Amino acid sequence: MDNIRIERVYTMDQKKKNQIRTFLELENLDYEEPVDAIYAAYDGEVLIGTGAISGQIIKMLAIKADYRGTNLIGQLCSQIMSYGFQMGQDHLFIYTKPENSKTFENLGFYEVCRTDHVALFENRMNGLSDYLNDLKEVMLTQSSIQKEQLFLNDQETECTLGAVVVNCNPFTNGHLHLINTASVQVDILLIFVLSEDRSTFPSEIRIELVRRGTKHLKNVVVLPTGPYMVSQATFPSYFLGETGKKIKVQTELDAKLFGERIASQLNITKRFLGEEPFSETTDAYNKTLAHTLVNYGVKVDVIKRKSIDGEVISASKVRNYIGRGETDAAYKLVPESTREFLMSDEASYIIEQMKREAHLNKRV
Amino acid sequence: MEIKRPAMAGTMESSDVQIYIRPVSGTENKLIIKSPVKVQFGHVIEKVVLKVLGDLDVKGVEVNINDRGALDATITARLQTALFRASDDQSFDWEVAGSWNV
Numbered sequence: 202m203d204n205i206r207i208e209r210v211y212t213m214d215q216k217k218k219n220q221i222r223t224f225l226e227l228e229n230l231d232y233e234e235p236v237d238a239i240y241a242a243y244d245g246e247v248l249i250g251t252g253a254i255s256g257q258i259i260k261m262l263a264i265k266a267d268y269r270g271t272n273l274i275g276q277l278c279s280q281i282m283s284y285g286f287q288m289g290q291d292h293l294f295i296y297t298k299p300e301n302s303k304t305f306e307n308l309g310f311y312e313v314c315r316t317d318h319v320a321l322f323e324n325r326m327n328g329l330s331d332y333l334n335d336l337k338e339v340m341l342t343q344s345s346i347q348k349e350q351l352f353l354n355d356q357e358t359e360c361t362l363g364a365v366v367v368n369c370n371p372f373t374n375g376h377l378h379l380i381n382t383a384s385v386q387v388d389i390l391l392i393f394v395l396s397e398d399r400s401t402f403p404s405e406i407r408i409e410l411v412r413r414g415t416k417h418l419k420n421v422v423v424l425p426t427g428p429y430m431v432s433q434a435t436f437p438s439y440f441l442g443e444t445g446k447k448i449k450v451q452t453e454l455d456a457k458l459f460g461e462r463i464a465s466q467l468n469i470t471k472r473f474l475g476e477e478p479f480s481e482t483t484d485a486y487n488k489t490l491a492h493t494l495v496n497y498g499v500k501v502d503v504i505k506r507k508s509i510d511g512e513v514i515s516a517s518k519v520r521n522y523i524g525r526g527e528t529d530a531a532y533k534l535v536p537e538s539t540r541e542f543l544m545s546d547e548a549s550y551i552i553e554q555m556k557r558e559a560h561l562n563k564r565v
Numbered sequence: 566m567e568i569k570r571p572a573m574a575g576t577m578e579s580s581d582v583q584i585y586i587r588p589v590s591g592t593e594n595k596l597i598i599k600s601p602v603k604v605q606f607g608h609v610i611e612k613v614v615l616k617v618l619g620d621l622d623v624k625g626v627e628v629n630i631n632d633r634g635a636l637d638a639t640i641t642a643r644l645q646t647a648l649f650r651a652s653d654d655q656s657f658d659w660e661v662a663g664s665w666n667v
Contacts, residue, residue, distance in 0.1 A: 272579050275633065279576035279583070286573050291585065308577055309599055309631035324585075325629070326597050 204245045205273070207280055209238060217241070224248050225439075228263040233439035236261075237288070240280045242273055252277040254285050257428060259295045260437045278308050282324070294428065295322040296437050296454075313429075314458040318441070318450045321431070321458070332427045333466050340391070340467075343422050363387035363471035364464065366430055368516070370400040371543070372410040373535050375475070375514030378507035380415055383473040386502070389420050391469065396425040399434050401520060401554050406542075413538035429463065431455035433486075448482060452489040460497030470498060476505050478513070509533065523552060524559025566621045572651035575631075575643040582635035584628065584647045592624040600632035613637050617644045620665045626651075 210217045221241060222232040235255050242250035242264075250273050252262040259281055264273050285293055294313075295305055299320040302312060310322035313329055323329070365383055369376050384390040392415065394408040402410075404425070412423045436451040463469070472494055477483035491501035506513045514534050522531035523543065532540045542548055571587035589595065598610055614628060628644070635643070649657055 272577075272633075275577035275579070279578065282573075282583075283576075291571050291573065291587075307601075309583060326599070 205242060205249070207240055207242045207250075207276055209280075209284075210241045212236065212239065220248050221251050224251060224265075225261060225263060229440075229442050230261060230263055231439040231442075233260065233437055238281070238284050240277055240284075242268075242277055244268070249273070250277055252281050254281050254290075254293075255437070256435065257285075257290050257292060257294050258435065258437055259285075259293055260439055262295075262297075274304065275308060291324075292328065292428065293324045296320070296440070297322070298440055314454060314462055316450070316453045316457055319454050321454060323428075329429060329462060332429060333463065336424055336467065339424060340389075340422050360389060360468075361387045361471065362389045362391060362467060362469045363473060364391045364393060364469045365473040366393045366395070366426065366459075367411070367475075368395045368400060369407045369411050370402050370516045371407065371519065371535065372414045372539050373514050373516050373519055374509070375507050375516070375534070376411070377414055377536055378514075379473065379475050379504050380418070380421065382504050383471075383502070384418050384421055386473075387420075387471055389422065390418075390473075391467070392421055392423045393426045393430065394423060395430060395432065396427050397432060397435060401558065402551055406547075406551070410539050410542060413542075414536045416538075429458060431458060448486065449489060452486050453493055456490045456493035457497075460494045460499055464494070464499045465497055470500060472499050472501050474501060474503050476503050478506065520555050521559055521562070524555035524557075524562075526556075566623050566648060566652050566654050568623060568626045568648070568651045569653060570651055572647045574647035574650065575635075577631065577633055580634050580636070580639070582633060582640050582643050583631040584640075584643045585631075586626050586628050586644075586647050586651055588651070589625055589627045594618055594624065595627040596630065597627065598630045598632065600630070601634060602632075609637070610640060613640050614644060616665075617641055617648070621645070621648055623648060 210221065212218050221239065225232050236253045237255050239251065239253040241248055249265040249268045250263065253260055262274060262277065282293060295310055296319055297305065299315050302320055305322045310324050311326050313321045313323050315321065363383055363386065365379060367376055380390065380392060392411060394411050396404050398404050400407065408423060408425060415421050415423065431451055431454050433448065433451060438447040441447060441450060474487050474490065477487065487503060494501055508514065519531050519534050522528070543552070568586065568588045571585065573583065573585045575581050575583040577583050596611060596614055598607055600607060600610060610630065610632060614630065645662065
């Protein structure tokens with residue numbers, strides 16, 4: 202037992218990486234990319250524990266059966282959190298099987314939401330409630346909503362609130378159409394813009410373009426999602442095993458989190474989705490979302506996509522046109538505010554990025 | 566002492582405490598204590614934390630304590646470390662600190 206040490210494993214070390222992969226498989230877990238850092242615990246040369254971090258998410262934590270009960274997981278977790286902290290990630294999340302709740306509660310994690318297949322934890326007691334309070338503050342200052350109208354939990358409220366969750370990479374006429382259509386069907390429309398920075402356009406710019414593009418609407422409030430919308434991109438499925446259907450599990454959690462912890466707190470009764478005629482996966486997502494949200498008093502409304510000249514408007518088309526230098530075609534698909542930004546100096550490094558991406562797409 | 570940024574000190578090893586602090590608006594300090602012996606010793610942990618915050622004249626922080634059975638001295642040391650990491654204060658003095666811990 203005295204020979205136990207914890208060290209960071211660099212993924213370049215194929216031998217150690219494969220050893221970890223095998224170890225995880227024995228624990229019925231997958232080695233799941235992407236990974237920013239992995240830590241492994243050894244007793245001499247024997248691998249006895251692992252843990253990894255990717256962005257804000259801690260995952261792949263496993264301890265060999267005969268070494269459990271010694272708080273090795275606490276030591277591993279400390280190292281991982283320390284790494285996260287050094288990288289500027291102090292708000293950390295864990296997705297795991299619901300049976301593991303006690304373990305993570307003991308490590309200073311608090312449950313955010315759970316379904317039958319997955320539980321989500323964060324390392325702050327008041328993370329979600331602080332986020333909701335911030336939202337309420339913005340909602341009250343940025344619109345004509347009266348405090349009494351907003352948060353009447355059980356009573357009939359005079360004010361109907363709707364929500365839409367968008368990425369807007371960048372904000373296009375398609376998004377504008379969705380928002381225009383949605384905003385006339387409710388008293389107040391909350392536009393949640395994804396805070397996750399996994400898109401070509403950084404989140405501060407994406408949300409600012411949404412603000413500028415919806416200035417003409419008096420009943421909308423533009424808000425960040427923070428880390429509380431479970432996206433396909435970030436959802437880890439390493440613990441689901443053979444039987445898990447990643448997308449369905451992720452969607453159920455996302456829907457429950459939105460319905461139970463967010464919509465119910467903010468009195469949202471309608472959620473608008475853009476139609477996805479070409480994506481089976483998104484169609485399945487929309488159906489699961491509708492099915493789950495109904496349990497939380499939220500009605501889902503699917504809005505048809507806007508087309509120009511028979512072509513459906515999408516942000517990826519816009520990025521593609523810009524990347525190929527076809528700026529006129531791109532400008533036709535976006536509102537004035539977005540076009541102004543694209544033509545400004547501020548946007549030049551993003552345009553370079555789109556050119557690089559278009560070049561890569563050509564070669565694929 | 567002015568708290569400028571979030572900071573962390575400590576680990577989740579047994580008998581240690583992990584402390585995470587971050588500045589918040591206003592001058593009130595907020596304590597969030599998680600401990601396996603919260604029922605028995607929560608008030609003692611709170612007393613120790615408030616003393617350190619008082620000694621260093623700290624205002625407007627949220628202190629998250631994830632205790633794993635730490636003694637007063639450990640809590641004090643970890644909290645002092647986190648606070649200095651969170652500020653630009655270079656003035657840590659062992660004699661002064663020692664005089665507090667009586």
